[in-house]
Amino acid sequence: MRSNHTSGYGWTVESIMKKAMVIGATGFGGLGLIEIIRRHPGMEITQLVDIKDTGKNVSDLFPHLRGFCDLTIRPPDGIDFQEIDIAFFSTPDRAGMALIREFHKRKIAVIDFSGDFRFGTVRDYEVYAANRGLEKSHLAADLLPEAVYGLPEKYADRIRSARIVGNPGCFSICMILGLLPAAESGIISSDTIIGDGKTGVSGAGRNSGEANLYPQRHENVNTYREGTHQHVVEVENVINSLGGKKSEILFVPQIVPLNRGILTTMYMDIVDGYDTGRMLRVYRDYYNNKPFVSVTDKSPNTADVRGSNRCLIRPIVDPRTGKLVVISAIDNLMKGQAGNAVQNANIMLGLDETAGLDVPAFYP
Amino acid sequence: MRSNHTSGYGWTVESIMKKAMVIGATGFGGLGLIEIIRRHPGMEITQLVDIKDTGKNVSDLFPHLRGFCDLTIRPPDGIDFQEIDIAFFSTPDRAGMALIREFHKRKIAVIDFSGDFRFGTVRDYEVYAANRGLEKSHLAADLLPEAVYGLPEKYADRIRSARIVGNPGCFSICMILGLLPAAESGIISSDTIIGDGKTGVSGAGRNSGEANLYPQRHENVNTYREGTHQHVVEVENVINSLGGKKSEILFVPQIVPLNRGILTTMYMDIVDGYDTGRMLRVYRDYYNNKPFVSVTDKSPNTADVRGSNRCLIRPIVDPRTGKLVVISAIDNLMKGQAGNAVQNANIMLGLDETAGLDVPAFYP
Amino acid sequence: MRSNHTSGYGWTVESIMKKAMVIGATGFGGLGLIEIIRRHPGMEITQLVDIKDTGKNVSDLFPHLRGFCDLTIRPPDGIDFQEIDIAFFSTPDRAGMALIREFHKRKIAVIDFSGDFRFGTVRDYEVYAANRGLEKSHLAADLLPEAVYGLPEKYADRIRSARIVGNPGCFSICMILGLLPAAESGIISSDTIIGDGKTGVSGAGRNSGEANLYPQRHENVNTYREGTHQHVVEVENVINSLGGKKSEILFVPQIVPLNRGILTTMYMDIVDGYDTGRMLRVYRDYYNNKPFVSVTDKSPNTADVRGSNRCLIRPIVDPRTGKLVVISAIDNLMKGQAGNAVQNANIMLGLDETAGLDVPAFYP
């Protein structure tokens, strides 16, 4: 389909815009997609789908979108399958599990934000589901072998030809990116890698219940699900598939009073011979041609990635104890969710990987 | 000068990019310009100037800019006047007052962020300077008659041909936009218009002193400069130049714990015959073709304009008291500063008024 | 009843402790009462009552109370009426309306936090109820003539002998205290007094729904119920009962990202002959012997009253416009709710008015 994209000059650029559907349009994930795709030169949203607020204009619900996205929200049974190049399922666990089959039958590319398609086997899914307190039976188990874990910095080639991509968990992507260079180079020697995570409140979603009311979160920090967070499975799956030392992740997440942002600090033993300088070279080499990962020798700030798709990583070899400390920071709604999903979509659709995503953090 | 602008598809668009210089590069105003112009299809920053941190790469100072803007900061005496289409002076009061003459001599368009060129007469400047506690003597008094007040919604025609534009104060623009339709239609009948303003902390600038340390501002709201804020002169100048009733502004600003955002609530008497519905029509008609002003019948949220150049305005005629209440909201660093400046620059340079600025607020 | 109160020295002071019951124990109001009465030398809580979480220890629900208050929460039908000197109803509108009769029959002093007993006539209640969207019929209309409006700075004498006190709304008390000296001295000459209010999020209560989730409130300010807030009736009732000019209040509340705090800024015309200095004397004289009101010539900060029962008031006569501006600040959970209620209880029970309440704001 051809559409007109008007530049700032008033020129008209005739181009082929890819058509995106967003299901789960009114959550943080859906809204993030609307914001990103609005500035995407090769993609446009043509259908918004949700199970509530159907029939309403999204910009009546979210006034900041007026004039930028004024689509009416359709119910799932109003989806027009003819007009979709890419379907984003920004839906909770199990909400899209069965419906995705309809898209797969029609060979429409799907990116799912839940845990439904992050695992290649039913068995891994069942561990995840148990951690989350979900029903264990996968309703589309036959599709799992085709699903690809949506981590472009590692699996771009498989994502390119995938029809179903499971977009990673926000903590998972932050930790995995921080560990990949050391893990893949066989540098890690710990049985246990310690991950200490801090996340902003938007990580709990837009309708996140009483525990996330302002007076409960403001001026408060607390741990939760110590050692039992559901994202650990994903991290271990990736890290232990690289041929090096197998490690377990002991992960303690914490909620901090931010809207957006994740900072993870990881601690592990390493083989001999590395100091911070050498480790920085390993990390920089590894991410040399990855547009969204920045390796740094300064202390990462979540503010440095706020609103951007960037992951900022600092590896330090502590001279006193010999341990490797890796600090990684992302915006949980961007590289931790909608931004990473668009990056995956770009790869799947043959667009430039950075299209729609080449913006810096907003400051302050 | 021709440069190559690469789209997300990998196409190369050959175009004429306007070259911008930013002086005061490391304040919030300068950084805002870098972020906005980075996504501008017809403008690029070619020189960053400041009196401190000269010789350093701006992205060493502000890591979020790495890969987006990696220019070295020049001292003022390193400015290359040959390569500038537009000069943004994001400098404090009086800092650029004399230097701007050098640009004017060379017929380079200038937009100044301070109060130096917001007033057409020396006398008005002196009132402003007294309120601010500044020296009264204007060092470029001969240029004042040429300077245009940078309010595009009212003075676009004069801005188009201006060579010096005084970008308005953040509170001023928020209040003036809220008052213009009523004032210009002769609806206001008060001797005194009451303005109650709330601003985020970034309004005080990046190096804003002890009073703006986190523990002093977090979990605190206070009034300041009650009735004596320096932006009042600007508002009265514009509102009382429209031929209707002359009014004084009684303005009480308040600092609220936000990074970004201004919300002003104004109260005034009006002539008979208006209810909220009719007033909404007056406001909507007035701003009908203004791309950055949205009139609404819902309560404005600063979050609805955060990161965008939009001004959101709600007029209400209170049925009990007959008074007009106008609520207006902007992002003080966007429509209240750098965004409005780029809008002015677009007009001065013959570009589309919205170029670089057509992005929605980020949410949450 | 005699109980032992152990001082910091280990001395035992034998004293008569008044026994308080708190119904609505797990809201912000109930919790505030627990914190205050914990440090009260002449009052102790002996019964906590609620309709949910009954049978649980309050310190299992709120770990910060462990060791300070470990009472089990009773259901309303478990109340022991024999052992109550004062009953605090920290309940929503209409929740305690009928039950309070049971206390009244037994001559037990009651302080109600809702609007149920703030009005002396059924007619005023109906206006309030309509603004709140409540049922209009009052279920204890016969008790209204006995109920006293719980504003100790004005009605201490009536409170002293009252058996039912309606504790004022948080915005009401902040505005009334700011207006009383001018209103009672016949200084106000406006038909309309403008009130611009800013409140922290705790004002909406502990279970305040989706609109008050952290990501919706953080980094956001908005107006709401412009001109129609239910507290206006209370303010007009008091101000217009003083024999001076009758005025209407045009009140626009705003939510600001604080946990605690209200700041109101009020604007009005006044009779001739007052400048700021003279007005300060009027205010200081009026509140001369009121322990919880501080008149100041500095800009009030909500941080200056955070956690304390103090109301901070600054009157300014604007020399340009001649209007009186009054800024008043309270902690909405203290002087705006539980603190004021304990002050009322002290008066009703013949204790020192400041008992349990003589603590400064916590800083920062």
Add this chain to the structure above:
Amino acid sequence: MRSNHTSGYGWTVESIMKKAMVIGATGFGGLGLIEIIRRHPGMEITQLVDIKDTGKNVSDLFPHLRGFCDLTIRPPDGIDFQEIDIAFFSTPDRAGMALIREFHKRKIAVIDFSGDFRFGTVRDYEVYAANRGLEKSHLAADLLPEAVYGLPEKYADRIRSARIVGNPGCFSICMILGLLPAAESGIISSDTIIGDGKTGVSGAGRNSGEANLYPQRHENVNTYREGTHQHVVEVENVINSLGGKKSEILFVPQIVPLNRGILTTMYMDIVDGYDTGRMLRVYRDYYNNKPFVSVTDKSPNTADVRGSNRCLIRPIVDPRTGKLVVISAIDNLMKGQAGNAVQNANIMLGLDETAGLDVPAFYP
């Protein structure tokens, strides 16, 4: 000296109040002491000392103190040594180092908030000073052997007879209390204990420079001094003096957008035979009679200790990895500073350990 302390009933209790001097009166530490001692039944502040703002009334500088503490600030050369039972040095490193000798000569008890007297040997001080970038020479080295580390939960007996107490660092006390039961029971088997700390911004002090301006701290989390924080020496000193396994602390602090609060999460290997249940018993037994330490099996929130002197500790033995995770939370200005100092003072002066400190956290 006898003074009159008036109870809430209007009774007059004649008692002997201990007289405290606070030097460094206008920092967070000094202000915290004023707030705490104001409610102390056996101690009163009679002298406030500082090097700036001398001659001013402290309540002119901090309006929340008006009526609660209205003392004039004296310069150090205006100290009246005759009237001091306890001197609090809430001063930066090295500021009180020499002056403390004057108090020691006169046998006046001193509690110092800096690192000057936290170490028993010049050598330890030099390590600390190097980490802090301070001059190494200790100006009162002869007094070090007499100084006691002010950790009442461990050294109450020595504090009781000490004349100089070095009040611990805020992170130190939070980590040490979390480690003591395991360390003293010989349960820890790691060479390296990992400490991951999160602190509110007040930890940097009241005049904490540009890095702590509101827009830099709001909506931001970052690490700093990774592995090199000066408090590590203190933790290692205490933990490694207990006769068990010697361990190094690898500590990574993080600044989170809170006014108050520290949460530390620690990870270590342990000897066989412990699960969470048994570990909870070890911790509960250890702190059985310590009034300010609460062991819990729920996730600690900094909000649960905000404004109180409590330390909340949760030990978990992770069943997958076998590691011990200990989470501890304090208010950095209370148990992390002024509250702990008053606890030490109570012990030194023979008062009840909890006097002035038996208040719960304020919520919300």
